[in-house]
Amino acid sequence: MVPFPEAVRTWTAISLQTFGGPAGQIAVMQRTLVEEKRWIGPQRFLHALNYCMLLPGPEAQQLAVYTGWLLNGTRGGLVAGTLFVLPGVVALLALSVLYAAAGDTALVAGLFAGLAPAVLAVVVQAVVRVGRRALAHRALLALAVGAFTALAAFSAPFPLVVAVAALAGWALHRWAPHVLAAAGGRHGGVADGPAPVVPDDVLHTQKPSTARAVRILTIGLAAWALPVAAVALLTGAGSTLTQQGLFFSGTALVTFGGAYAVLAFVAQQAVERYHWLAPGEMVRGLALAETTPGPLIMVVQFVAFLGAYRDPGGLEPWVAAVLASLLTTWVTFVPCFLFIFLGAPYVERLRTNRSLSAALSGITAAVVGVIANLALYFALHTLFAGTTRWSAGPVHLELPVLASLRWTALVTAAAAAVMVFRLKWSVLRTLGACALIGLATLPLT
Numbered sequence: 001m002v003p004f005p006e007a008v009r010t011w012t013a014i015s016l017q018t019f020g021g022p023a024g025q026i027a028v029m030q031r032t033l034v035e036e037k038r039w040i041g042p043q044r045f046l047h048a049l050n051y052c053m054l055l056p057g058p059e060a061q062q063l064a065v066y067t068g069w070l071l072n073g074t075r076g077g078l079v080a081g082t083l084f085v086l087p088g089v090v091a092l093l094a095l096s097v098l099y100a101a102a103g104d105t106a107l108v109a110g111l112f113a114g115l116a117p118a119v120l121a122v123v124v125q126a127v128v129r130v131g132r133r134a135l136a137h138r139a140l141l142a143l144a145v146g147a148f149t150a151l152a153a154f155s156a157p158f159p160l161v162v163a164v165a166a167l168a169g170w171a172l173h174r175w176a177p178h179v180l181a182a183a184g185g186r187h188g189g190v191a192d193g194p195a196p197v198v199p200d201d202v203l204h205t206q207k208p209s210t211a212r213a214v215r216i217l218t219i220g221l222a223a224w225a226l227p228v229a230a231v232a233l234l235t236g237a238g239s240t241l242t243q244q245g246l247f248f249s250g251t252a253l254v255t256f257g258g259a260y261a262v263l264a265f266v267a268q269q270a271v272e273r274y275h276w277l278a279p280g281e282m283v284r285g286l287a288l289a290e291t292t293p294g295p296l297i298m299v300v301q302f303v304a305f306l307g308a309y310r311d312p313g314g315l316e317p318w319v320a321a322v323l324a325s326l327l328t329t330w331v332t333f334v335p336c337f338l339f340i341f342l343g344a345p346y347v348e349r350l351r352t353n354r355s356l357s358a359a360l361s362g363i364t365a366a367v368v369g370v371i372a373n374l375a376l377y378f379a380l381h382t383l384f385a386g387t388t389r390w391s392a393g394p395v396h397l398e399l400p401v402l403a404s405l406r407w408t409a410l411v412t413a414a415a416a417a418v419m420v421f422r423l424k425w426s427v428l429r430t431l432g433a434c435a436l437i438g439l440a441t442l443p444l445t
Contacts, residue, residue: 001071001197002039010037011068011083018060018084018293025060025295029067034196039071041196051347054360056255057336058295061085065340070198073206074341081337088294089301089329095288096305096325097318107439114438115287116280116382117409118431121416122290123375128421131368137179140365143168147369151264152376153395158265159254161366169362170355180361208345220338224249227330231323240311241324243274244304249331255297264374266300276307279381286378291431297332304328383409408441 014032018025026049033039045067052062061084068080102108135141143165150156172179228245235241247269255262267282277285285302292298308324309317350356377398380387385404390397416434419425425433 004072007072007076008079011080015083015087022060033067038194038196040067040198044198050360055339056253058297061295062336062340065337066344069344085294085333088292088298091292092298092301093325096302100309110439110442111435112284114412114434115431116283117413118416118434119283119287120378120382120413121420122427123378125420127371127375134364134368139179143365144368147366148372151373155396165362165366166359169358173358180358206345216341224334227327235313239313240308244324245327245331248300248328252332252335264377270303276303283378283382290427300332301325301329412437
């Protein structure tokens with residue numbers, strides 16, 4: 001639909017601007033593809049985004065794959081999706097090496113003393129942003145509160161929360177359609193100008209077929225599974241690399257709502273079950289991911305790097321860490337390409353399906369509660385040095401030890417909140433300022 005070399009240059013430019021989480025990444029694509037280049041119509045762009053939000057995985061990267069496919073077919077989707085994550089992969093790998101090599105030095109300790117409280121403010125901002133868009137009715141607010149309570153108080157499985165939310169969205173569409181109607185109409189068009197290359201009302205030329213679906217499924221599943229199988233054969237079924245390949249392959253199937261929504265689950269498993277890293281290090285990993293371009297789910301690369309570096313098995317620690325980092329990145333993002341290439345031709349013909357939109361609304365509402373639960377998790381492990389568990393029947397709560405309050409972290413988090421909410425600073429600028437605060441207050445911590 002557009003010259004392929006020009007598309008490659010455009011996706012390269014987009015990939016270097018994708019800071020600030022999915023909202024910022026989607027905004028960059030909206031401005032470049034819809035408003036400036038006029039390659040895709042606004043409603044077509046929104047429909048693609050709605051489908052990507054229904055899928056597990058980072059919606060912004062999947063949106064890049066989808067729009068790349070619309071513009072240049074399969075090769076366009078491959079290039080768009082790969083370029084979208086490549087700068088972040090390289091940058092986060094370099095930062096992981098730096099952290100593993102110098103994580104105990106005063107300089108690194110000072111930086112993270114400022115970055116971790118700043119991340120807390122950024123996550124709270126994500127709750128507010130998604131909530132404003134998703135919770136246009138009290139019933140949707142109740143869904144968000146229910147999701148938060150299920151995770152924070154009852155330790156409900158994350159996939160179950162997502163499934164119930166989708167079912168609730170469908171039920172609202174069936175028996176209370178006015179609830180979802182209140183959430184609509186929040187997306188405007190673009191200014192008058194030349195018609196987009198991919199208009200809103202024209203179907204994609206590639207029709208869905210069983211033969212095509214089987215071919216894509218076969219190639220995609222093989223590409224996804226073979227590296228994990230090779231690692232299991234070479235390092236053993238119980239090695240850290242094999243565990244990570246299997247765990248993050250499974251995580252890729254339940255990461256609904258983007259990185260913020262699933263990080264509480266990843267943190268719990270990586271810290272408490274596998275012991276790949278400490279609770280505070282999960283916050284540090286997210287801080288690193290926030291400072292690099294690309295999806296925030298790239299924090300799993302940091303998790304895998306540290307886990308394999310500290311338990312390399314029979315491999316040299318640095319070799320094991322790099323292999324784990326790349327393997328985790330592979331199993332996290334290959335499913336994104338598979339979901340888009342497999343489902344996009346069908347979704348193109350479901351643009352008016354209201355049941356699909358209703359399920360999306362339910363999931364999006366629940367995601368607000370899920371992100372709020374992540375904010376609570378980060379607050380406990382950032383602002384307090386110790387926590388304790390309290391249980392009563394099915395209720396299980398993690399409570400802070402009040403005497404262990406970190407005053408410098410509290411002050412830094414408050415400063416970050418002012419920067420984000422009052423001064424409207426970007427994520428990168430806020431993190432930079434808080435890193436300097438961390439260095440300045442290091443003697444006090």
